[in-house]
Amino acid sequence: LLARAASWPAPGRRLLRAAVTVPLVLPPVVGGIALLLLLGRRGVLGGALGDLFGITVPFTTGAVVLAQVFVALPFLVFAVEGALRSADRRTELAAATLGASRWQVFRHVTLPLVAPGVAAGAVLCFTRALGEFGATITFAGSLPGVTRTLPIASYLAMQTDPDEAIALALLLLAVSVGVLLLLRDRWLPGVRG
Numbered sequence: 001l002l003a004r005a006a007s008w009p010a011p012g013r014r015l016l017r018a019a020v021t022v023p024l025v026l027p028p029v030v031g032g033i034a035l036l037l038l039l040g041r042r043g044v045l046g047g048a049l050g051d052l053f054g055i056t057v058p059f060t061t062g063a064v065v066l067a068q069v070f071v072a073l074p075f076l077v078f079a080v081e082g083a084l085r086s087a088d089r090r091t092e093l094a095a096a097t098l099g100a101s102r103w104q105v106f107r108h109v110t111l112p113l114v115a116p117g118v119a120a121g122a123v124l125c126f127t128r129a130l131g132e133f134g135a136t137i138t139f140a141g142s143l144p145g146v147t148r149t150l151p152i153a154s155y156l157a158m159q160t161d162p163d164e165a166i167a168l169a170l171l172l173l174a175v176s177v178g179v180l181l182l183l184r185d186r187w188l189p190g191v192r193g
Contacts, residue, residue: 002077003084024074031070032138039066039139063140064147068129075128076121083117084110123183127176 002017023031039046039057049055057063087110095105133151140147142156150172158165 002081020074020077023071028071028132028134028136029138032067032135035063035067035070035135035139039063058139059141059143059147061140061146064136064149067135067139068132071132071135072125072128075124076118079117079121079124080114083114083121086117087113120183123179127179130176131172 002013002020026034036043036058038044039049041047041050041056041058046057049057057066091113092105092109095109096102100108131151132149133155136147136149137152142148142152148156150168154165154168154172157168
């Protein structure tokens with residue numbers, strides 16, 4: 001929508017872009033509070049989920065996933081938007097004039113054109129989620145074996161066992177750098193070094 005919404009009225013485009021951008025500029029703890037207000041037991045949707053379906057989201061493993069998706073998803077959205085904006089629309093139009101359906105154009109033309117952008121956005125999203133702390137601890141807590149993530153464990157270890165905290169921090173750093181190094185040539189084709 002962001003990449004192809006040029007015909008939308010400007011206020012609608014701006015509102016959509018602001019909604020996608022908010023998690024990037026919002027302090028993560030505030031994002032966790034927003035998730036609690038939305039999905040908590042007394043939240044806007046959380047109360048109904050609990051009453052109607054018996055579903056409780058906060059302080060569960062699902063809450064960890066939701067908090068990390070909330071904070072990290074803009075990285076994927078903006079990478080895909082950039083890939084869609086840079087893709088040549090003439091190729092899609094040519095496929096359509098040759099009789100391809102919308103689904104066929106998407107599957108055989110658009111998706112292969114934007115696949116590198118989707119992959120890069122997914123990696124950025126993953127690495128950002130891997131280090132998420134504020135929204136996760138606020139919305140999911142720190143229950144050992146249930147909602148405790150590596151950044152939370154590292155923070156807690158720093159108070160009692162600094163060597164363990166350093167080991168956990170180095171593990172997170174190694175995974176992040178490793179993912180970036182593995183995908184370097186995909187982002188910068190033709191660059192060797």
